[in-house]
Amino acid sequence: MRRSVNVEVGASLNLVGALLKYLSLAFLFPIPLAIGYSERWWPYAAAGAVTLLAGWGLEKATHGKERVGIREGFLVVALTWLLGSVAIALSYILSGEDQLSRPVDALFEAMSGMTTTGSSVVSDVSTLDRSLSMWRQFTQWFGGMGIIVLALAVLPRLRVGGRQLMESEAPGPELEALTASIRDTARRLWLLYVALTGLLILILASFGWTGVDARMGLFNATAYAFSAMPTGGFGIDARSVEPYAPASQWVLALFMTIAGANFALLYRAFVRRKPVALVRDEEFRLYIGVLVLASAVLAAILWDAGISAGEEAIRQGAFQTVSIMTTTGFASTDFNTWVIAAPAAAMLIVALMFPGGSAGSTAGSIKIVRHLVIGRVLRRELDQAMHPEYVAPVRVNRIAIDERTVRAVIAFVLLYVGIFVVGAVLLLLDAHRVDLELSPFDALAASATTLGNVGPAFGVAGPMGSFEPFSDVSIGIMTGLMWIGRLEIVPVVALLTRAYWRA
Amino acid sequence: MKIVVLGAGQVGATIVEALHEDHEVTVIDLDAARLQAMSYRYDVRAVKGNGATRRVLQDAGIDRAALMIACTSRDEINLVAAMLAKNLSDAQTIVRTSNPEYLEAWRERQIEVDFMVSSELETAHAVSGTIGVPAAKQTDVFADGQVQIVEFDVPPGGSTPGASTDAYDEVIGLPLKEARVPADSKVACIIRADRMLVPRGDGSILPGDRIIVIGSPDAAREWGRIMARGDRLLDDVVVFGAGATGLAIARVLLDQRIRVRLVESNEDRAREVAEELPEARVYCATGIDVDFLERERIGQAHAAVFAMREDSKNLYAAMLAKVHGIGFTIGIVHEPVSVGVFERAGIDVAVNPRSVTAEEIVRFAHDPRLRQLAMLEGDRFEILDLTVRETSKLVRTPFKSLPMTGSLIGAIVRDGAAIFPHGEDQLEPGDRAIIFTESRRVAEVEKAL
Numbered sequence: 001m002r003r004s005v006n007v008e009v010g011a012s013l014n015l016v017g018a019l020l021k022y023l024s025l026a027f028l029f030p031i032p033l034a035i036g037y038s039e040r041w042w043p044y045a046a047a048g049a050v051t052l053l054a055g056w057g058l059e060k061a062t063h064g065k066e067r068v069g070i071r072e073g074f075l076v077v078a079l080t081w082l083l084g085s086v087a088i089a090l091s092y093i094l095s096g097e098d099q100l101s102r103p104v105d106a107l108f109e110a111m112s113g114m115t116t117t118g119s120s121v122v123s124d125v126s127t128l129d130r131s132l133s134m135w136r137q138f139t140q141w142f143g144g145m146g147i148i149v150l151a152l153a154v155l156p157r158l159r160v161g162g163r164q165l166m167e168s169e170a171p172g173p174e175l176e177a178l179t180a181s182i183r184d185t186a187r188r189l190w191l192l193y194v195a196l197t198g199l200l201i202l203i204l205a206s207f208g209w210t211g212v213d214a215r216m217g218l219f220n221a222t223a224y225a226f227s228a229m230p231t232g233g234f235g236i237d238a239r240s241v242e243p244y245a246p247a248s249q250w251v252l253a254l255f256m257t258i259a260g261a262n263f264a265l266l267y268r269a270f271v272r273r274k275p276v277a278l279v280r281d282e283e284f285r286l287y288i289g290v291l292v293l294a295s296a297v298l299a300a301i302l303w304d305a306g307i308s309a310g311e312e313a314i315r316q317g318a319f320q321t322v323s324i325m326t327t328t329g330f331a332s333t334d335f336n337t338w339v340i341a342a343p344a345a346a347m348l349i350v351a352l353m354f355p356g357g358s359a360g361s362t363a364g365s366i367k368i369v370r371h372l373v374i375g376r377v378l379r380r381e382l383d384q385a386m387h388p389e390y391v392a393p394v395r396v397n398r399i400a401i402d403e404r405t406v407r408a409v410i411a412f413v414l415l416y417v418g419i420f421v422v423g424a425v426l427l428l429l430d431a432h433r434v435d436l437e438l439s440p441f442d443a444l445a446a447s448a449t450t451l452g453n454v455g456p457a458f459g460v461a462g463p464m465g466s467f468e469p470f471s472d473v474s475i476g477i478m479t480g481l482m483w484i485g486r487l488e489i490v491p492v493v494a495l496l497t498r499a500y501w502r503a
Numbered sequence: 504m505k506i507v508v509l510g511a512g513q514v515g516a517t518i519v520e521a522l523h524e525d526h527e528v529t530v531i532d533l534d535a536a537r538l539q540a541m542s543y544r545y546d547v548r549a550v551k552g553n554g555a556t557r558r559v560l561q562d563a564g565i566d567r568a569a570l571m572i573a574c575t576s577r578d579e580i581n582l583v584a585a586m587l588a589k590n591l592s593d594a595q596t597i598v599r600t601s602n603p604e605y606l607e608a609w610r611e612r613q614i615e616v617d618f619m620v621s622s623e624l625e626t627a628h629a630v631s632g633t634i635g636v637p638a639a640k641q642t643d644v645f646a647d648g649q650v651q652i653v654e655f656d657v658p659p660g661g662s663t664p665g666a667s668t669d670a671y672d673e674v675i676g677l678p679l680k681e682a683r684v685p686a687d688s689k690v691a692c693i694i695r696a697d698r699m700l701v702p703r704g705d706g707s708i709l710p711g712d713r714i715i716v717i718g719s720p721d722a723a724r725e726w727g728r729i730m731a732r733g734d735r736l737l738d739d740v741v742v743f744g745a746g747a748t749g750l751a752i753a754r755v756l757l758d759q760r761i762r763v764r765l766v767e768s769n770e771d772r773a774r775e776v777a778e779e780l781p782e783a784r785v786y787c788a789t790g791i792d793v794d795f796l797e798r799e800r801i802g803q804a805h806a807a808v809f810a811m812r813e814d815s816k817n818l819y820a821a822m823l824a825k826v827h828g829i830g831f832t833i834g835i836v837h838e839p840v841s842v843g844v845f846e847r848a849g850i851d852v853a854v855n856p857r858s859v860t861a862e863e864i865v866r867f868a869h870d871p872r873l874r875q876l877a878m879l880e881g882d883r884f885e886i887l888d889l890t891v892r893e894t895s896k897l898v899r900t901p902f903k904s905l906p907m908t909g910s911l912i913g914a915i916v917r918d919g920a921a922i923f924p925h926g927e928d929q930l931e932p933g934d935r936a937i938i939f940t941e942s943r944r945v946a947e948v949e950k951a952l
Contacts, residue, residue, distance in 0.1 A: 387786070387799065388798075389766075389786040389788040389795055390785070390786055391767075391770075391773040391774055391785045391786060391787045392777050392784075392785065393774065393777055395781065398781070400777075400778040
């Protein structure tokens, strides 16, 4: 007996096709750059054309099936991200760049960019073509705010069911609508994102023009803005942002902090001019609180261990904390060396891969608001241990959260931790299989950094290293972890359950 | 005076009893038997029918009535009847409601009714009063809450055991210029024996007065403390039953910084109340669960209020609480006869929501001008919120040399901050002045500023 599948696969593919079709427009971005720098432009055109054709073909093949419900939403989001990465990987393979010529590596690099992870298999970034380098940065930028959110803002067709699609993609347990229309909300968020990116480019470039930072030209400023705003982490220099002036590093830290805050909240605070909203928001307060505290602790450890002192210690502490916690992954110094010199600092870096940014930001990982909810649930549990009849809702921002959502948050964190551990174990086993030198600490860091979309890990995959030494199997595992982590687990993992496919 | 009363239930009956001797009363109700009982007992006219229809109201002679009291147990019927009455006649209207949202909308003048009474809120105020803390009836808020106008019933002197009465004794009964009135506040009006007095330096506040105070939120709280006759010891109250009445009681007590524990047996309702009142601790339990009483040390609470739906349950739970050591018990009763039963059984106070409501309505019916908002809105006093003009003659005159006109500048708002002026302060152009004045002087005051 054939078991009937109750998911409208056709309709889902139809929508995925449409999204891919529009995604192919992104490939137009590097072409003028390539021509300008007299580099090869046809790989982008070819990859774009293939994407366009594939999207168009999918759409045609499934013509007439257009009803997308809650179930289909998961499939659409998961597939769009996967196929989008495949499309970008294609451009890497065609580019003729040796370091990205193998499909497994190219897909890893593409997924890492789209999910704003920033882990790389490229050993020496500085040797990449300039257009390829910028294209790599650009993939982070449009992945950062979410391609579904972008599609919602721009395309007319997604309007129906858009809210649910966006919720499957947008980070955080609850989407905060700024306006009654989800399309309008998506548009405003994107505008804010574009404006902030533009501002960052301007500030960094002006450092270059005024001589504050000799390395920082318009090209570099744009490249780092395309990486900082989506909390990505790809760089264009072999040693990440280490060679740049302290002023540039401070500005990047500030913008990473902004990028890790809830964009809807930022919109209310800055566009609608209600800065009090920031202070009133419990998640934002905790976010800033954790950042400040961790920065201070890290700076103190570095100073105490004699690694750096004065402004430098404070800058390293703050920059590295912000970079890891917002899941960006820039490095202002090679923190791989801390494993020996200051183990507590290395431990802190790995720990900071778990808080994440705020919900509704471009940051990944668990997200501050979930920690807030879990903290309050634990406090209530302790209270109820003494007072079994005590009744109290869990509140965030003074609003009671229903118990279903609370359960979903707990389930999410458990899943997250579970997948993190399984990922680490698999990486360790695989490393042992191919005789790669990987300590358990390195394996844990690599699993946490890819699942949390952070970027750098420790050991070979340290901030100045690359993921190149890993075996193909490990690269595949980590590609999967990035994919699962970016979509906040449920849309991908639900596809593996029987309940998803059956009536 | 001709009065139309809508609703012949407990509240209606109490009102009719108080009013029928001096006024010409017509009662409307759907229930013929209740009407008959009422007309046999009192000299009133009875009209059977739905009071929220024009025909019935006209039958009852609404066009010649001076007052319409809508006191059925159904809010919407009362409101519709009042709306119709406003259009069909010049009668003043009183509406009974159990919905705090309606009350709030009325206070903000969005529901056109002359007076609105909430059984739940009146009950809560009565309970709060018996616990020893007279509830401040907040009448108005200005300048984003920086200026409050608050009304108090001054309690009689003499201390509750263990409480210090210094603060009370230093204000009440002394000439105002010698009294230690809280900083940043002024007494705007004293109502004594149904007459309104403009406070002067040599006048004084006496027990039994009703006073209106203008001041900062802190000062308003300080006044509350004075009215509580010193530092109160009662600050841990358990409320059993979180229905509408229990909720209102909890809210009023919480507003006075009293710690409140709410006990509700229905799980969904407990959750709902916990969402609504984050400051209260809510338990899902029954009042007769001995383990629960033990575990939560309910016996050590200072007072307990029993606001469950059934009188018998309230009585039993109150007795049980007494056994567990609670010193002070207040029972909410629903049947008039229960008041006596509760008191005989040793429950310290029994409050009947319906009779409290009826009393409040009767008080308004006797003299509409004497009620809080009604009075401020009425024909004798008004609160003005004016901006001082550059050309005003009073600009830059010290307050102590301003002419005495029976108006009082309670507060001025300058650069977004409230100032409670003293003798040396001066008015500046652009100040927002909050003025308590007699209605006939409004034009005069507006011209002067």
